[in-house]
Amino acid sequence: MINLDCDDLFETWRLQARWLLSHEVDPSLVAWASEGVQDLFASDHALPESQGPFLARIPRTLLDTLEQAARYRGDQRWSLLYEVLWRVSHGDRTAMMSGDKLGSELQRRIKQVQRESHHLHAFVRFVELPDCVGPQYVAWHEPAHDILHSASEHFIGRMGRHRWMIATPRDGVYYDGEQLNYLRQCPVQWQQMAQNVDDPHGDMWLTYYSHIFNPARLNPKVMEGHLPARFWKNLPEGALIPGLITQARTGKQQDGQASGIKGRQGKRIGQTKMESSRGTPMNPYEPRMSPVGAAE
Known part of the structure; x- marks a missing residue:
């Protein structure tokens, strides 16, 4: 052998x-x-x-x-x-x-x-670094296979002349605005930078994501087929997903409303001035009478 x-x-x-x-x-x-x-x-x-x-x-x-x-x-x-x-x-x-x-x-x-x-292209979340000499945008990703080098070229066209970096537990890639640099062993500095960065617009994104989530069309198996659960921990919206699924199962899917809304009392809408002057609203299917009493 x-x-x-x-x-x-x-x-x-x-x-x-x-x-x-x-x-x-x-x-x-x-x-x-x-x-x-x-x-x-x-x-x-x-x-x-x-x-x-x-x-x-x-x-x-x-x-x-x-x-x-x-x-x-x-x-x-x-x-x-x-x-x-x-x-x-x-x-x-x-x-x-x-x-x-x-x-x-x-x-x-x-x-x-x-x-x-495809998962790399869909689930990478770049975060902007303010006043940074190195990469302007950084992201952390955990691919299951060795696809970073070949698949990251996709972002050259998407990010324009911006400098960006993607770090993984194994390798890393950095685009300096002109050339794509790949390292088989990702530097610890890159990993720490990508994992510890704070997104200044994170709260706004989470609010947007929670509002566009459609509970009426939720199918957890299909969703996990397109968005595997192993990626949730590295997505900013990942922490919201379990709670949104629970809300959908306990109320939103049946009522089309969040549990905090469906329990509120409805508000009675008052009559308009025209309806008040006529008394009972006119039935549109009853014949209207002409001034001389003949049916129109």
Whole structure:
């Protein structure tokens, strides 16, 4: 068994996989360390010193697909990619397709990565820093997969020439107005800045969010499908969501009103001067009489 560590870098894994493939090393004989955990059953056999004779023809689309799937954090993160590469290089392209068991897992991981990129775009909350020499806007986010570097380019067009920074427990990205700078190890200073910043307009946003919340259309399962609960703790409105759900279940969904409003007594509206002068309001379906007493 050959034990390898690509340091969770796709380019490093690609070089290792190309070397293995040239010697036609079977996927069952290779184990990659992930997240700093070594395979207990792997030996310390090193890679062959020289490149092997096997020349594999790999479609470019496969490399792009493997690079996307490489952002997924999970078991067999790199071994699965090599198994797909091995099968395709030996003429079995079904390994890339969802109809195949291995291809289905590959496509599932890609979808999870794409969904996590969407979560970054939807749930990042930038907070403005007043009179700051560094970033003008900062945000804290906790993605489940390694999507920060690729997905954060989305904000270059959204934020214009402003300087902004996104910090995570693992990596960080900073845009200085001209260039996007990515660090695999997020500096502690960045993390503290993003987590401890106070939003001067936070109260206004919470008031707005609580008023636009529609209890009549609440479906908690659907809501958590679009807004997973793991993001609530990092969203300013996240603290309001459990209370709003409770209010909806205890009154708003049945009455269309908050519990503090539905218990109030109604106010009687007085008659207008015209209604008072006529006495009983006229029935619009009764025939109106002309001055001479004939029905119109």
